[in-house]
Amino acid sequence: MSRPIVIKNANLYGDTVASLLIENGVITKVADTIETPDDAVVVEADGLVVLPGLVDLHTHLREPGREDAETIETGSRAAARGGWTAVHAMANTNPVADTAGVVEQVYSRGQEIGLIDVYPVGAVTIGLKGEHLSEMGAMASSKARVRLFSDDGVCVYDPVIMRRALEYVKTFDGAVVQHAQDLRLTEGAQMHEGEVSAELGLAGWPAVAEESIVARDALLAEHVGSRVHVQHLSTAGSVEIIRWAKERGIKVTAEATPHHLLLTDESARTYDPLFKVNPPLRTQADVDALRTAVADGTIDIIATDHAPHASEDKDCEWAAASFGMLGLETALGVIQKVLVDTGAATWRDVARLMSEAPARIGQVDHLHGRPIAEGEPANLTLVDPKAAWTVTPEALASRASNTPYGGIELPGRAVATFLRGVPTHLDAQLEGAFA
């Protein structure tokens, strides 16, 4: 049996100072003071914020198929270092995760590595082609227990296919996770369509191409009484539609990424493809609307859309580059910077946005996003909100290094992550205690 762990004088959710005793992967005691068992590891946690282990609903681990960009192992390490204890791995691998075989393989590999729980997201349609529904039932009843389905990277564009998918997932109380993008309106699109694209001569990705699909899918979900989750909301208009849909009682949830909460289309002026992402970085007005929507609960969760790409897919012309950026290791710091340090959200909100709500939407809330309380699994993240750090792309655990934050200082970071009581990430200052 592993040694007990005492986390002393930590700041639970950033608002309650207490100590924790972890034994056999479970939180066995939460109290002001805890008598330290003889063989216990003691973590002096003064000033550290304890959150339930973070849960990402939107990760690309690239395995199988693009192991040159990321593997389940390197992605798991990046996740653990970023404070995550569970991630949902998107289906756009090669082969596509559209069969029970692929999702079981991904799930098992995640368990074998053991740094995080990897929950595969199944493809809605075979090969992400948008034509025929994949065998979602088989994936749902597989060992991987898939509950979320997405063609992420591609929009489920055909309204009939989308309707059928929404209806079909009710069989196992699943949800369709939509990458909202009108394909016709965004053919060849390179960046947000607006003043910057007009000047730079890069083909525009108009806000309406996202908003029209968000509106359509909200109405479809209402019509058939299903759950739809909208990925990476990027525009002020999408926020308004989600707000309206929720007021109407439609079962819709939405996510925002850290990069859409921090960066704008102005970054494209460098023509550096590190800033090329889909949906694209928008205007400051959109960023402001997204922050407000996260703060007021219109947007349910933060998700990374961690998208590793090999250097040759980024070290090229903007138009030739792949869409996407790394996010697992920087998300917490960015969220602290844009939400916590600005007063828009508290650490308790962060626990909801980055752990409890995503666990609920992903239907892994029996294991993750649990209260920090006696008898609960010790899936925990220790955050040092004062441990500012400068992002060094090559130092990240991901195999790829396509972060847009290179050289930028983030105000805090995860200094320890525990999955069922086992430390999966320890900052140098804490390593000694576990030696």
Place this chain on the structure above:
Amino acid sequence: MRHLLTTKDLSKTDALRILDTATQMAATQEREVRKLPTLRGKTVVNLFFEDSTRTRISFEAAAKRLSADVINFSAKGSSVSKGESLKDTALTLQAMGADAVVVRHWASGAAYQLAHGGWLHGSVLNAGDGTHQHPTQSLLDAFTIRKHLAPGGDLEGVTVAIVGDVLHSRVARSNVYLLTTLGAKVVLVAPPTLVPVGIEPWPCDVVHTLDQALDTYEIDALMMLRVQRERMTGGGFFPSPNEYSRIFGLDGDRLRRLPDHAIVMHPGPMNRGLEISAEAADSPRSVIVEQVANGVAVRMAALYLLLAGEEAAQ
């Protein structure tokens, strides 16, 4: 000046310096021996990822008349077409010791990336990047306008109308910034489908028929842009070439509505009968052939200022 990438950040002083230098260069081209020794020992690479014989030979002539060594590196028939990256190409040119790289590329921003990617140390001269910028084209346009309408001065009081596919035009983008920096008023004339969303901050007016432009403005220079036929048919930007000609084409009637002193310009190659009639193209007001000659002088000036400017200043 270290690079010439866009006209947006070109100051009026720098722009006038290029134009004045081009005037001197043009004068040397009247001599019996046109070759100058100025860039002897310098290597200029013409790096063309996109076919453009006209622009390439213009730069080649400019560099050779300044006695530079010229290497033509064409994407066609080189490793570029086999998938060599912009980065690797740049590193190769760096290894060969290019003092200046003249780059034409299908991707917007490619010239900026070459200049700022840390891959090569030489000067980068943008010879057209995607639908972004084509600075020397607008400099030769400004040179031509200045010669005819405002010799020796800036372009204060001059109105230039640019007609055609603004959305996909690097010539329009370059001219809007350069001509207004020089004091001209710019009017863009285009169907709304070929005007970019987000054009509002551009320092120019926008109208949607050529007749409206002719009615509203006293046009001193009328610049017709080349229209790609595929935008009419498959692209869906416009119903038909015939309708385009009717609303935006420069025919004899419209030509006669221009003030007597007005000039007609076109960056070439022309689609006769589509955006410009033969009557307009061949009229005495047309300065289209002269633009080509001026292109060499302007490119000589740009290369000179990038490669010899600092030494000359010392």
